[in-house]
Amino acid sequence: MTKPRTGYIHPLDLKNGRVDMTHGSGGRAMAQLIEELFLAAFDNEFLRQMNDQASFQIPAGRMVMATDSHVVSPLFFPGGDIGCLSVHGTINDVAMAGAVPLYLSASFILEEGFPLADLARIVESMAKASREAGVPIVTGDTKVVERNKGDGVFITTTGVGIVPHGVDISGDRARPGDTIIVSGMVGDHGVAILSVRENLSFGTSIQSDTAALHGLVAAMVAAVPGIHALRDPTRGGLATTLNEIARQSGVGMMLRETDLPIRTEVRAACEFLGLDPLYSANEGKLVAFCRQEDADALLAAMHAHPLGQDAAAIGEVVEDDHRFVQMETAFGGRRIVDWLTGEQLPRIC
Amino acid sequence: MKYIDEFRDGALARKLAADIRREAQPDRTYGLMEFCGGHTHAIFRYGVQGLLPDNIHMIHGPGCPVCVLPIGRVDSAIELARRPDVILCSYGDMLRVPGSNRMSLLKAKAGGADVRMIYSSADALKIAQENPDKEVVFFAIGFETTTPPTAVAILRAGEMGLKNFSVFSNHVLTPAAITAIMGSGEARVDGVVGPAHVSTVIGSRPYEPFAAQYHIPVVIAGFEPLDVMQAILMLVRQLNEGRAEVENEFSRAVTREGNIKAQSLVAEVFELRKTFEWRGLGWVPDSGLQIREKYAAYDAEKRFELPYRSVADHPACECSAIIRGVKKPLDCKVFGTVCTPDNPIGSCMVSSEGACAAYYTYGRYNDKNRTSAKRIQS
Numbered sequence: 001m002t003k004p005r006t007g008y009i010h011p012l013d014l015k016n017g018r019v020d021m022t023h024g025s026g027g028r029a030m031a032q033l034i035e036e037l038f039l040a041a042f043d044n045e046f047l048r049q050m051n052d053q054a055s056f057q058i059p060a061g062r063m064v065m066a067t068d069s070h071v072v073s074p075l076f077f078p079g080g081d082i083g084c085l086s087v088h089g090t091i092n093d094v095a096m097a098g099a100v101p102l103y104l105s106a107s108f109i110l111e112e113g114f115p116l117a118d119l120a121r122i123v124e125s126m127a128k129a130s131r132e133a134g135v136p137i138v139t140g141d142t143k144v145v146e147r148n149k150g151d152g153v154f155i156t157t158t159g160v161g162i163v164p165h166g167v168d169i170s171g172d173r174a175r176p177g178d179t180i181i182v183s184g185m186v187g188d189h190g191v192a193i194l195s196v197r198e199n200l201s202f203g204t205s206i207q208s209d210t211a212a213l214h215g216l217v218a219a220m221v222a223a224v225p226g227i228h229a230l231r232d233p234t235r236g237g238l239a240t241t242l243n244e245i246a247r248q249s250g251v252g253m254m255l256r257e258t259d260l261p262i263r264t265e266v267r268a269a270c271e272f273l274g275l276d277p278l279y280s281a282n283e284g285k286l287v288a289f290c291r292q293e294d295a296d297a298l299l300a301a302m303h304a305h306p307l308g309q310d311a312a313a314i315g316e317v318v319e320d321d322h323r324f325v326q327m328e329t330a331f332g333g334r335r336i337v338d339w340l341t342g343e344q345l346p347r348i349c
Numbered sequence: 350m351k352y353i354d355e356f357r358d359g360a361l362a363r364k365l366a367a368d369i370r371r372e373a374q375p376d377r378t379y380g381l382m383e384f385c386g387g388h389t390h391a392i393f394r395y396g397v398q399g400l401l402p403d404n405i406h407m408i409h410g411p412g413c414p415v416c417v418l419p420i421g422r423v424d425s426a427i428e429l430a431r432r433p434d435v436i437l438c439s440y441g442d443m444l445r446v447p448g449s450n451r452m453s454l455l456k457a458k459a460g461g462a463d464v465r466m467i468y469s470s471a472d473a474l475k476i477a478q479e480n481p482d483k484e485v486v487f488f489a490i491g492f493e494t495t496t497p498p499t500a501v502a503i504l505r506a507g508e509m510g511l512k513n514f515s516v517f518s519n520h521v522l523t524p525a526a527i528t529a530i531m532g533s534g535e536a537r538v539d540g541v542v543g544p545a546h547v548s549t550v551i552g553s554r555p556y557e558p559f560a561a562q563y564h565i566p567v568v569i570a571g572f573e574p575l576d577v578m579q580a581i582l583m584l585v586r587q588l589n590e591g592r593a594e595v596e597n598e599f600s601r602a603v604t605r606e607g608n609i610k611a612q613s614l615v616a617e618v619f620e621l622r623k624t625f626e627w628r629g630l631g632w633v634p635d636s637g638l639q640i641r642e643k644y645a646a647y648d649a650e651k652r653f654e655l656p657y658r659s660v661a662d663h664p665a666c667e668c669s670a671i672i673r674g675v676k677k678p679l680d681c682k683v684f685g686t687v688c689t690p691d692n693p694i695g696s697c698m699v700s701s702e703g704a705c706a707a708y709y710t711y712g713r714y715n716d717k718n719r720t721s722a723k724r725i726q727s
Contacts (some may be wrong), residue, residue, distance in 0.1 A: 333396015
């Protein structure tokens, strides 16, 4: 990391300093924060121009754009933090169109009093995630709100990408007969977050699965360009994502509980909290819908990628005017896998 | 997952289902009430009803903690929460239960009331410690399972010298509810799947007088689907043999005497109310618990002078009849139309342990007026 020459008399106190209102006022303090922290960490040719926007050439084709706000609590959790999450989340939203993500923007809302050391940690984590993904953060913004009017830090990222020629992936394209494939173990992120919530801490080895999925998607698209739909089952978990796709595509689904890849630790944690892993968030998984005859090739491509090793076919799309997502239970019965109502709550009795 | 999967084994379920089918006499019907919401939830989530022969009907009982709380009590909690100096704490599902005018604690929270969802009574104590300038009220609900933790919270508050903590007690008693349902004679109940977690506290003995008086077999069962099926088989056998005994399927957790320590904690802090209003069952004598005079300083009803106002249910809502086992969710005109888990009118549509919510969430694919999903053959 090369520090640009700044000319500020006192460098930013990244050890004991705190965000104050001047960091968002548009004056010298804000310029210093941007230069010594954000610019230094995200360093690239676009940011170095110090404009209020980034300008870049784009290849011909269909562009996609996605935005995502991140408000996670706690900010640091097993396996990640709000920083890398905010990079992965938006890259994944872009990638779920089958697109190659190109650029990101990042917008910060900081709460007065937030430790600069924590902010630096978060920014470093974003920079690392962005470098590893090969998707630079090319423009950004910072605002500061008074103490108690924010929750430490909120990060909004926006991403753009280009869809390869001939790829048409969309949540409304799932068709009866399609095979439903999930890219790996579900529910990890939600349980990792719960395990460190202040009022519910419990010991677990489960880490968040936060990861950028565009590499996996590229391998999948190369193997099966005719994938019908992709989505990352984040908030609300796999169940919610499947219901979204069912509604968008006007179809039903039939899942097989015995084929769902779920870690024993996740099942156990959900069991004693009275929660359902199908509604637990993921940040590094995707669900794919493809023609049944393409399923083996798609699964093979996924298994060959580090983020798709545990990929599994979990059911199929069926005709259903009610757009129900149903599941054959391991017990031998059948039930609906419904939309999440409110928040998932532990049982009382 | 060890010790869990064994109780959800599909092959064992099929064997049990075959046993039940063989034992159930085709020329009679069996109306079995599962008392607890935990059972109701398991029956719908695992599709147990689909494995039973047509002449065994499961009747969903009143054992869902948030379902049985009457509107008047919810209104009192909302009134408390709206006081500027009060932080009101309660368990998750309680926050969504509608009171008068479909107001709920969650809506009161959005309107500025300080309402906190907690996972245990100890969380409420912690909040009281951290907010010495606020009155922290624990809106305590539930059957015998949740009562001991409330008693512990009150005793702990005393030890800690907390002056700003109190409990709005709405704890209710299971045997009284079963007796009220049987006594009314409204629901045709031939046998009862007895409570799981409640029985770990009170034991199996309290059901004995009731089984003898109404000549109704009771089988205490765990909340796993195989527990429920095993209990159904045991009830069918008892009915076929003309027995009306209290049997214990959940012997891995329940004894005849129950948890003596928990019982003595409850007895130290609580005493019987003369009468308590239940949603569905109305006023039931000796069915609720109030805080003893000795601990009056922690009794929110005394501290805040909460006058009780009984409020009738929404006229279209059938929760009352469903809680009494007289009607099923589909008998309700507003089920799944204006009353859904996202926008509940009645309490049975709120908790996943409520009969309506369980039916809506897991089972509505087999509604009569809906076609079930057609498998694509390839």
